[in-house]
Amino acid sequence: MQEVHQTTVMKPPITRVGVIRWARANLFSSVFNSFLTVVTIYFLWKIVPGLIRWAFIDSSWATTGAQCRAGGGACWSIVTKNVRFIIFGFFPYEWQWRPLLAMIILFSLLIVSRNRRYWKKWLGYLWLIGLFVMGLLLKGGLFGLPSVESTKWSGLPLTLLLSVFGLTAAYPLGVLLALGRQSRMPAIKSLSVVYIETIRGVPLISLLFMSSVMFPLFLPEGITINNILRAQVAIILFTAAYIAEVVRGGLQAISRGQYEAAESLGLNYYQKMRLIILPQALKIVIPPSVGILISAFKDTSLVVIIGLFDLLKTTQATLSDPRWMGFSVEAYIFIALIYFTGCFSMSSYSRRLERELYRGT
Amino acid sequence: MRLLKVCAVLVAVALIATTSLAIAGETLDSVKKRGYLIAGVNGGVFGFSMPDEKGVWKGLDVDTARAIAAAVFGDATKIKYVPLTAVQRLPALQAKEIDVLCRNTTQTLTRETANGLNFAHVNYYDGQGFLVSKKLGVKSARELQGATVCVLPGTTTEMNVADYFRANGMKWKPVVIEQTAELSKAYFAGRCDVLTSDASQLAAHRATAPNPAEHVLLPEIISKEPLAPVVRHGDDQWYDIVNWTVMALIQAEEFGINSQNVDKALRDPNPEVQRFLGVIPGLGAALGLDDKWVYNIIKQVGNYSEIFERNVGVNTPLGMERGLNGLWTKGGLMYAAPFR
Numbered sequence: 002m003q004e005v006h007q008t009t010v011m012k013p014p015i016t017r018v019g020v021i022r023w024a025r026a027n028l029f030s031s032v033f034n035s036f037l038t039v040v041t042i043y044f045l046w047k048i049v050p051g052l053i054r055w056a057f058i059d060s061s062w063a064t065t066g067a068q069c070r071a072g073g074g075a076c077w078s079i080v081t082k083n084v085r086f087i088i089f090g091f092f093p094y095e096w097q098w099r100p101l102l103a104m105i106i107l108f109s110l111l112i113v114s115r116n117r118r119y120w121k122k123w124l125g126y127l128w129l130i131g132l133f134v135m136g137l138l139l140k141g142g143l144f145g146l147p148s149v150e151s152t153k154w155s156g157l158p159l160t161l162l163l164s165v166f167g168l169t170a171a172y173p174l175g176v177l178l179a180l181g182r183q184s185r186m187p188a189i190k191s192l193s194v195v196y197i198e199t200i201r202g203v204p205l206i207s208l209l210f211m212s213s214v215m216f217p218l219f220l221p222e223g224i225t226i227n228n229i230l231r232a233q234v235a236i237i238l239f240t241a242a243y244i245a246e247v248v249r250g251g252l253q254a255i256s257r258g259q260y261e262a263a264e265s266l267g268l269n270y271y272q273k274m275r276l277i278i279l280p281q282a283l284k285i286v287i288p289p290s291v292g293i294l295i296s297a298f299k300d301t302s303l304v305v306i307i308g309l310f311d312l313l314k315t316t317q318a319t320l321s322d323p324r325w326m327g328f329s330v331e332a333y334i335f336i337a338l339i340y341f342t343g344c345f346s347m348s349s350y351s352r353r354l355e356r357e358l359y360r361g362t
Numbered sequence: 363m364r365l366l367k368v369c370a371v372l373v374a375v376a377l378i379a380t381t382s383l384a385i386a387g388e389t390l391d392s393v394k395k396r397g398y399l400i401a402g403v404n405g406g407v408f409g410f411s412m413p414d415e416k417g418v419w420k421g422l423d424v425d426t427a428r429a430i431a432a433a434v435f436g437d438a439t440k441i442k443y444v445p446l447t448a449v450q451r452l453p454a455l456q457a458k459e460i461d462v463l464c465r466n467t468t469q470t471l472t473r474e475t476a477n478g479l480n481f482a483h484v485n486y487y488d489g490q491g492f493l494v495s496k497k498l499g500v501k502s503a504r505e506l507q508g509a510t511v512c513v514l515p516g517t518t519t520e521m522n523v524a525d526y527f528r529a530n531g532m533k534w535k536p537v538v539i540e541q542t543a544e545l546s547k548a549y550f551a552g553r554c555d556v557l558t559s560d561a562s563q564l565a566a567h568r569a570t571a572p573n574p575a576e577h578v579l580l581p582e583i584i585s586k587e588p589l590a591p592v593v594r595h596g597d598d599q600w601y602d603i604v605n606w607t608v609m610a611l612i613q614a615e616e617f618g619i620n621s622q623n624v625d626k627a628l629r630d631p632n633p634e635v636q637r638f639l640g641v642i643p644g645l646g647a648a649l650g651l652d653d654k655w656v657y658n659i660i661k662q663v664g665n666y667s668e669i670f671e672r673n674v675g676v677n678t679p680l681g682m683e684r685g686l687n688g689l690w691t692k693g694g695l696m697y698a699a700p701f702r
Contacts, residue, residue: 083415091417217457308445320543321406323679326570
């Protein structure tokens with residue numbers, strides 16, 4: 002008979018594996034960490050059930066304001082009942098599919114443009130066609146679409162209009178200003194410096210006030226310029242000054258040798274910047290420029306103070322209706338989610354772009 | 363590069379297209395030539411001027427503007443509304459961006475003189491009041507010694523309440539809150555004893571209380587706030603049109619003519635009514651308007667009573683009584699000069 006050697010597989014002590022080990026390593030590794038864990042758990046235990054109860058269990062989703070008041074929980078009805086006004090504002094009710102379609106086109110174009118492989122000439126033309134169609138949908142007046150005054154553009158389409166056009170126009174302007182500030186020509190250099198420092202020296206609110214309150218008083222008799230356009234220009238001018246300084250940082254990070262190498266190849270100024278300097282400089286400054294773009298996107302909500310009905314203002318208008326007054330938390334959570342979606346997709350795209358660009362070099 | 367040029371051209375075209383050139387002459391002529399009235403409104407005051415959930419403008423100020431459009435065009439829908447903030451409203455009128463301002467604006471001496479504006483007939487008499495909880499047991503504003511008061515900053519409201527407490531030798535503590543909607547929240551959450559604002563606004567705030575019956579408006583009204591449509595100095599004809607449009611609303615109520623019975627009233631034998639409605643011509647032409655102007659206003663917008671009840675009256679969330687805004691024959695201040 003052969004001897005059978007039995008080996009029993011011993012499990013490691015329970016304290017070394019699984020949940021307990023993880024908890025020990027991550028939550029209770031020292032006295033202070035244990036203390037923090039306990040405190041955090043206590044607060045979560047105090048807050049989360051109440052929050053869930055408020056937001057989901059006791060909440061009302063499609064009631065009137067009065068029923069909400071009786072209900073006690075979160076009143077999401079303020080959003081569901083007023084969503085079309087919050088999103089589209091004054092756009093004529095029966096034509097609200099037009100801004101909706103325009104926004105869908107905009108988002109599709111943005112999603113397509115995310116992919117760098119598609120950065121070809123046809124994408125440029127696609128954007129031009131898209132912009133034309135979006136303008137047509139909003140403005141109307143052609144192909145049997147009734148014309149809609151730009152004063153009726155409000156809500157989310159207005160926020161997107163101000164931010165998308167504001168950012169796309171401000172970026173090239175900012176790059177030009179940064180190059181101007183680096184220029185050896187004194188006139189261009191001093192103009193750029195004065196412009197950048199003046200704009201950066203005043204808050205955006207004051208620029209918006211200037212454009213909406215002061216500016217019309219200086220115009221000749223009877224000439225009025227669209228309020229949205231004035232705000233748009235103010236946002237572009239403001240953002241461009243900040244972009245310029247960020248891009249200048251990138252230009253200074255490029256070593257002297259790169260400039261000299263480009264010049265020794267006989268490249269002229271335009272070729273040098275376009276082919277050698279800017280591609281490197283702009284890549285370096287992706288994180289700070291995205292930071293500026295994100296804050297510019299959020300800053301568009303400041304147009305509230307000059308009476309434009311952007312997403313924030315349509316929400317506030319809904320909140321001053323006595324039937325819905327008092328449910329500001331719910332309404333603000335809703336638009337906060339919209340703003341978060343915008344900002345988060347910008348920052349996640351910038352991280353992706355950074356990864357791709359660095360892998361390429 | 364070519365793409366860049368195309369973009370530049372497109373931007374230039376867009377800039378030119380959105381820049382509307384409107385050379386203004388006499389206001390009535392330019393309004394008629396343009397084809398619609400441009401009215402400055404508030405946009406955030408329920409019952410006065412606010413969009414409903416479909417984005418349609420509603421309110422007492424909005425109806426006043428509609429009445430002006432009905433008088434000028436015979437069509438109350440020919441209006442463009444421009445929502446304006448408190449800071450913007452007077453410059454917008456001065457810069458001729460709007461034809462008339464119907465934005466719960468209080469008539470004051472400096473606004474008429476230094477700002478170069480004319481206030482037409484008052485379309486709402488408001489005044490600042492106090493809202494308190496019944497639990498406080500306060501019967502009069504004189505008993506508010508040491509109270510904390512929730513108030514909006516930067517308005518005449520804040521100054522009025524400071525003046526009132528100082529004049530009566532009482533101490534108070536302001537709780538300043540920027541947003542109207544947050545004001546009532548703070549008050550109901552117990553952050554202050556008293557909520558002060560225009561009486562019409564207090565009614566709206568009270569309507570949002572968990573239990574409206576627990577709160578009372580104190581009898582003292584500490585300021586006069588005659589709210590009226592505003593036009594620029596220098597165009598008397600336009601001022602007359604706006605002024606007499608408001609008076610026509612009041613006179614129609616006095617005659618008992620409303621949007622329902624105005625067609626029947628055309629056959630009224632009373633010569634005053636016949637002149638009023640343009641059956642005997644003359645009054646419209648004197649203003650530079652169609653002789654049917656009053657008929658159009660009443661038919662499309664209604665008389666003052668209809669406008670009041672529809673927007674701020676007892677059956678609305680605001681639940682305002684006529685009070686000072688009643689006809690002079692019923693103890694109010696609404697009094698129209700004779701139409702002759």
